[in-house]
Amino acid sequence: MTHPVLELRNVNKSFGPIDVLHDISLKINAGEVLCLLGDNGAGKSTLIKTLAGVHKPTSGEMLMDGKPVVFETPKQGSDAGIATVHQFGGTFPLMSIGRSFFVGVEPTKKIGPFKVFDRKTANETAVKAVREFGITRIDDGDRLIGGLSGGERQSLAIARAVHFGARVLILDEPTAALGVKQSSHVLRIILEARKRGIAVIFITHQVTHAMAVGDHFAVLIRGAVAANFMRGEKTREEITDLMAGGEALASLDAEVEDYMETHDGHAPQPQPKAEPVA
Amino acid sequence: MISGIQNGAAPAAKQKSGASGGFGHLLRRPEAGSLLGLVAVFVFFAIVAGQVFVSPAGFASWLNVAAEIGIVALPIGLLMIAGELDLSIGSVIPASSLMVAVVSGYWGLPDIIGIAAGLAFGTLVGYVNGILVVKTGVPSLIVTIGTMFGVMGLTLGLSVLVTGSTSTGLTPDALTTTLLGQFIAGMFQVTIFWWIAFALIVGYFLHFSPWGNWVYALGGDKISARNAGIPTEKLSIGLFMSSGFAAAFVGVSQVIVYQSAQVAGGQSFIFNSIMCVVIGGVLLTGGAGSVLGIVMGTITFAIVNQGIYFTSFDANLGSVIIGALLLLAVLMNDTFRKLALGATKKKG
Numbered sequence: 001m002t003h004p005v006l007e008l009r010n011v012n013k014s015f016g017p018i019d020v021l022h023d024i025s026l027k028i029n030a031g032e033v034l035c036l037l038g039d040n041g042a043g044k045s046t047l048i049k050t051l052a053g054v055h056k057p058t059s060g061e062m063l064m065d066g067k068p069v070v071f072e073t074p075k076q077g078s079d080a081g082i083a084t085v086h087q088f089g090g091t092f093p094l095m096s097i098g099r100s101f102f103v104g105v106e107p108t109k110k111i112g113p114f115k116v117f118d119r120k121t122a123n124e125t126a127v128k129a130v131r132e133f134g135i136t137r138i139d140d141g142d143r144l145i146g147g148l149s150g151g152e153r154q155s156l157a158i159a160r161a162v163h164f165g166a167r168v169l170i171l172d173e174p175t176a177a178l179g180v181k182q183s184s185h186v187l188r189i190i191l192e193a194r195k196r197g198i199a200v201i202f203i204t205h206q207v208t209h210a211m212a213v214g215d216h217f218a219v220l221i222r223g224a225v226a227a228n229f230m231r232g233e234k235t236r237e238e239i240t241d242l243m244a245g246g247e248a249l250a251s252l253d254a255e256v257e258d259y260m261e262t263h264d265g266h267a268p269q270p271q272p273k274a275e276p277v278a
Numbered sequence: 279m280i281s282g283i284q285n286g287a288a289p290a291a292k293q294k295s296g297a298s299g300g301f302g303h304l305l306r307r308p309e310a311g312s313l314l315g316l317v318a319v320f321v322f323f324a325i326v327a328g329q330v331f332v333s334p335a336g337f338a339s340w341l342n343v344a345a346e347i348g349i350v351a352l353p354i355g356l357l358m359i360a361g362e363l364d365l366s367i368g369s370v371i372p373a374s375s376l377m378v379a380v381v382s383g384y385w386g387l388p389d390i391i392g393i394a395a396g397l398a399f400g401t402l403v404g405y406v407n408g409i410l411v412v413k414t415g416v417p418s419l420i421v422t423i424g425t426m427f428g429v430m431g432l433t434l435g436l437s438v439l440v441t442g443s444t445s446t447g448l449t450p451d452a453l454t455t456t457l458l459g460q461f462i463a464g465m466f467q468v469t470i471f472w473w474i475a476f477a478l479i480v481g482y483f484l485h486f487s488p489w490g491n492w493v494y495a496l497g498g499d500k501i502s503a504r505n506a507g508i509p510t511e512k513l514s515i516g517l518f519m520s521s522g523f524a525a526a527f528v529g530v531s532q533v534i535v536y537q538s539a540q541v542a543g544g545q546s547f548i549f550n551s552i553m554c555v556v557i558g559g560v561l562l563t564g565g566a567g568s569v570l571g572i573v574m575g576t577i578t579f580a581i582v583n584q585g586i587y588f589t590s591f592d593a594n595l596g597s598v599i600i601g602a603l604l605l606l607a608v609l610m611n612d613t614f615r616k617l618a619l620g621a622t623k624k625k626g
Binding site for chain 2: 074075078084086091092093094095099102103104105106107108114115116117134144146147
């Protein structure tokens with residue numbers, strides 16, 4: 001374990017005249033969760049697309065296990081073990097669990113001269129893989145994806161990526177559309193993936209979720225890494241502040257103070273204190 | 279408190295899934311709606327039209343119609359499951375008919391060469407459709423309207439140029455007639471058996487071969503499908519080629535049956551095939567559908583289309599019934615789809 005699984009060295013990406021990523025250097029180790037934080041438009045999507053091979057860096061290097069790699073297509077990225085799970089799980093609502101699990105890599109058996117989709121194997125493997133991640137509610141591979149909850153879909157997509165040998169798992173806002181309980185399911189699955197030695201890149205808006213599972217945090221602001229720190233080095237307030245670029249919250253604070261001055265010291269609204277999950 | 283609620287809800291849910299055993303499972307099949315539609319339409323005409331309708335001649339009348347539309351509807355169904363449309367079939371059918379008639383009738387070459395030319399032409403149009411859709415990103419509805427008009431114009435122009443007429447006759451040889459133009463027992467077109475063969479092949483492709491999965495994935499979410507490593511472009515092009523081929527096959531068999539080919543005709547296949555597919559439970563936005571459903575949808579359509587002539591009603595009423603049926607089918611399919619998604623959710 002001398003090299004990080006994935007490393008970016010001074011990566012820049014521009015689309016025409018627009019610089020989207022600026023001099024990004026990041027390392028991610030096996031069995032580690034890297035939380036990628038940042039406001040909308042900070043370049044998170046471009047960064048993960050670059051990692052996955054959708055975009056090619058304009059300059060800079062990408063290394064896997066210490067060796068430089070260049071992905072021409074997303075397929076090459078996924079062949080190298082980089083898997084991206086999108087917000088809605090990237091799955092097919094009207095396909096069965098077994099079928100969608102094996103999209104593109106269908107197990108087959110031979111009946112006479114015909115190659116036949118092996119539904120039984122597909123269903124059993126899919127159900128087993130997702131149950132190993134602790135989602136025991138899924139027991140029938142013929143169920144349709146659309147009948148699963150958002151958290152179950154995410155979990156299924158993560159289990160799928162891990163089953164097919166993902167070494168780097170990129171989770172693009174997996175908890176954004178989920179309720180509290182569903183989110184904690186997904187967070188638990190992130191921890192399970194980490195336990196298996198997978199490098200997880202977890203993109204989120206929710207600092208609480210990031211702090212619950214993250215080992216390592218990187219904050220992107222306008223395409224550059226504004227902060228890069230380990231667990232416990234910064235408080236929630238500091239991180240939130242960083243994500244919003246500092247200024248936005250500072251001006252909000254000023255507004256609140258103005259309000260309080262004109263309202264006999266009453267704050268506009270009581271701020272509910274969020275508690276860390278898990 | 280919370281556990282109390284869960285305990286209360288659990289037995290109710292269990293009862294529900296228990297009671298829905300056999301019939302419930304049937305209802306959750308995607309074909310449920312089209313089966314009900316088929317039975318309803320058949321029973322209706324059996325009662326209203328009476329004995330003639332259920333006689334062999336009655337069956338032959340709608341089976342002959344169903345077979346021709348059915349051969350086109352199957353690959354159109356595949357395309358719609360994959361999220362695409364193909365309207366160009368409307369002019370590929372007469373174009374391939376005419377091509378056989380010109381090559382084998384007007385020029386007098388062997389039938390097999392005319393047939394090969396017709397089929398190759400249809401497949402080529404499908405290939406062009408596929409390439410245009412994949413490379414330009416223009417919706418297939420627009421692309422295939424374009425190629426439909428293009429093919430129509432070319433057919434008319436070339437037909438007049440070559441033969442000086444908009445229709446050409448053909449006298450097929452004995453073997454060709456036996457294979458493609460025969461009436462079994464004097465009334466059942468041999469096309470019916472070709473339709474069955476097409477249905478078996480497409481059924482194998484969609485439901486049993488590993489590639490069927492790709493079609494559903496393509497219609498469900500194109501980007502995810504591509505990310506999963508499916509050659510989406512090749513698959514789309516292949517599907518357009520199959521619909522072009524099937525349309526040409528219908529054109530070829532028509533010219534053999536009727537022994538002449540006209541420039542016009544075939545336009546009715548465009549909407550008819552789409553209706554058969556939709557009545558058969560294929561989701562308009564792609565991602566869902568089955569071959570059994572498409573076959574049942576085709577039969578339903580053909581029964582209404584022909585059954586009306588066995589009744590005392592004005593034949594134009596048939597179109598009204600088909601229109602209503604289409605609307606009802608879409609509504610019903612949505613309901614059954616919700617059932618399929620919801621019912622499984624409660625299980626376990």
